[in-house]
Amino acid sequence: MSLKFAMLGFIDMKPMTGYDLKKMFETSVNFYWSATHSQIYRTLDEMKKDEWIMEEFIYQKDLPNKKVFHATERGKEALYNWIMEPSEIPPIRHKLLVQLSWADRLPTEEIIKQLNQYGEKLEERLALYDSDEQQKMPNWSRTAKEKFLWESILKNGISTYQAELNWIRSTIKGLKNFVNKDIPIDKK
Amino acid sequence: MSLKFAMLGFIDMKPMTGYDLKKMFETSVNFYWSATHSQIYRTLDEMKKDEWIMEEFIYQKDLPNKKVFHATERGKEALYNWIMEPSEIPPIRHKLLVQLSWADRLPTEEIIKQLNQYGEKLEERLALYDSDEQQKMPNWSRTAKEKFLWESILKNGISTYQAELNWIRSTIKGLKNFVNKDIPIDKK
DNA sequence: GTAGTCATGTAAGACGTTACATGATTCT
């Protein structure tokens, strides 16, 4: 449901093609919403039917022709209304945590290896976000307020991943007590 | 893909009905994976076909009949192998962040109201997890290691939500500078 | 009486991923 609006917001800022949107979802936005080109083109069709966007066909000689989409008044209104809707805490589907719930069956070293691997991925992700690289938060921001909002969004990602990385580290530390030891419950 | 294994893990600990699983997903497990009964019954069918579980039909006089599922050897093996698979950082789909990206259009007070509402939800969630209530992490844990793992999983949730709550608070603070003010970029 | 728990299922639709499909231009 949010996908339409994520796309509409971009199109409203600056008319765009499906291909442009695809790139947006691959770079900037990527950590809080994502979409493949399949999904993008299908959704563009729907939005066109709903008259939230209008298509402008552009012929190109050297490059493939393309369709630039523009937001309509109806579209802008729909976006505006949606932005004010209250939001729930997003459901998380966390494979690693499901694995951990049943990881009792694994040797402790294996579990630690798993957590380490995951931790490395978090580190990479954080490195990416901390680098200038990720100043790809679309840089055609107009107002100071908008700039502030985009920076805040990035911070959300960073602090979430950082929290999880800290958790990983402390969990690994705790697990080391179980390496090659059998610790009965309630041993005082 | 993880759903099968989340279910299988429970069934392996203790034979269960679809209804029992449903309750598990509503309580304990709920923050890192969730499922409705529709999905659960369909998935049980599939797992039966794959011979990961076996069905035991139980006739009851006062209550509706039920089907208790037991994990098979094949099922246990599948679970074991899956647990060792490396896990990616789960994709996040965060409606509030999409809304924030385009919230420049809203009066700052409205944005703050939105963030406050969301913050309250986080506080409720945290209160729930901090309370004994949430010792609903299935309490038939056998080994100390398993107990440690379940506690760790809960901590993951708590620290994630706590990090987001801190972020919300600091974002609100920052936004207050934009209430009824027009701040040009690069004003020194 | 009315809501809740126990207990099971089906059907339709929304949302998402992966694979299939094409083809010119530009960079290495």
Add this chain to the structure above:
DNA sequence: AGAATCATGTAACGTCTTACATGACTAC
């Protein structure tokens, strides 16, 4: 010569949500 970029789409499949459907017993 091979890979990447630009640019669009379709088809099949997998996953998830919402609504429809039933029915007895129990607690307030």
